[in-house]
Amino acid sequence: MVRAPCCEKMGLKRGSWTPEEDQILVAYIRQHGHGNWRALPKQAGLLRCGKSCRLRWVNYLRPDIKRGNFTKEEEETIISLHEAYGNRWSAIATKLPGRTDNEIKNVWHTHLKKLVSPSMPSTPVKKKKKNKKSSEPITAMPPDTGSENTGCRFMSVSQSPCDFSSCATDSSTEWGEISDGGKEGSFCSEKFSEIDESFWLEEWSMDDRAASVSFTGLAIPPSPSIGEQLDLLGASDSCDEDFWLRVFMGAGDLQELSPI
């Protein structure tokens, strides 16, 4: 079957995402969900193809994504699951909540493959995890927390992941067991343990705001455009952590976020 190229239109942006684009995408999905990836960028005002938006969201912006180094247990799990599933990364990812197939794939190719393959060189010296600049802008982390052991994205602020995420597949996940000690884990664990399967299924299936209120406890006001909201929130200062603190803590003008 002939498929249309993903970014067939000239003028669509490619390459790394800017903090501004992240903000727009997050704000849009937060408010509207992602019913149609193809239409999403146009509606959100992004010069990206839907595929790119989806990838960015799924692999990076999703609030339930666990950041930081893989734990020993996770690595062992990946190895054993790889024996069972082969290169079916998405299947493996479902067994590792908070980890994306892309992330698992990367870890496998850069590290784990060498561990399990006798023909490969022994384990390379692990370098310190990088502080990738692009990883920082929208992470609402306290400045002194650093980029390592980031744990659940966005989770370090009082915004509940329940308000926002879409893709958790295993609601019984012990979110407290995040990488490297899980300093922030207790929060995640507490919150996520209260979420049942129906939430994850229903949260993003809604198109109307009433549904959002019922599932998240949020009162979403008649919405200005994303751009207006971002302006309202001072999003023009794209790298401003305070912006995201306002967004996720609900302390800003956007809306009143009540904790679960």
Next chain:
DNA sequence: AATGTGCACAACCGCAGTGCG
């Protein structure tokens, strides 16, 4: 201090699967 090398990870590409008219 400058340069080279390898690693980690985000992002892209293209195919497969699925739903719908």
Next chain:
DNA sequence: GCGCACTGCGGTTGTGCACAT
């Protein structure tokens, strides 16, 4: 049943950073 549109997945690539020399 067919063709199209769309999403999801796996393979691959590009880039930036850390470490080594």
